[in-house]
Amino acid sequence: MTGEGPIPAEAAHGGPPIPGELLYGEGPIPLNPGRERRTVRVVNTADRPVQVGSHYHFAAANPGLSFDREAAWGMRLDVPAGTAVRFEPGVERDVTLVPIAGRRIVPGLRPEWAGPLDGSPDVR
Numbered sequence: 001m002t003g004e005g006p007i008p009a010e011a012a013h014g015g016p017p018i019p020g021e022l023l024y025g026e027g028p029i030p031l032n033p034g035r036e037r038r039t040v041r042v043v044n045t046a047d048r049p050v051q052v053g054s055h056y057h058f059a060a061a062n063p064g065l066s067f068d069r070e071a072a073w074g075m076r077l078d079v080p081a082g083t084a085v086r087f088e089p090g091v092e093r094d095v096t097l098v099p100i101a102g103r104r105i106v107p108g109l110r111p112e113w114a115g116p117l118d119g120s121p122d123v124r
Contacts, residue, residue: 032078035098042067042095044087051084052077057106058097060113074117076100 017023044050046064059072065087075097077085085095100106100117108114 031080032098035078037078038071038075038097039094040067040072040097041092042087043092044089047089049089050087052087053084054079054081055100056109057100057113057117058095060106060110072097074100074104 040058043066044064045066046062048064050062050064052058052061052065055076058075058077059069061072076099078096078098079085087093104117106114106117
């Protein structure tokens with residue numbers, strides 16, 4: 001449900017709605033519409049795969065990932081919530097980042113990177 005409009009009296013199959021049933025809208029759902037986007041080239045210099053989750057402060061990602069951390073300051077991956085991107089050892093790839101929204105305070109996923117995101121980046 002999108003929260004827009006009333007709950008339909010009949011489901012797509014013509015009968016009453018079924019509890020837990022998902023009713024899909026028309027067309028694709030835009031991902032982070034209207035948000036600034038930035039592309040960063042990343043290479044995994046570690047000897048094992050590294051995964052980064054959808055809402056992780058990308059600048060603070062695993063030190064085995066080599067990329068412009070200053071460009072990634074205050075940003076997260078532009079992927080659906082709850083998903084992740086996997087970086088294989090030695091593989092170089094471009095990722096798209098969007099700004100972290102809300103209060104823009106990272107509460108310490110890695111303590112040395114915790115705190116407010118606004119202002120000049122203190123890229124460690």
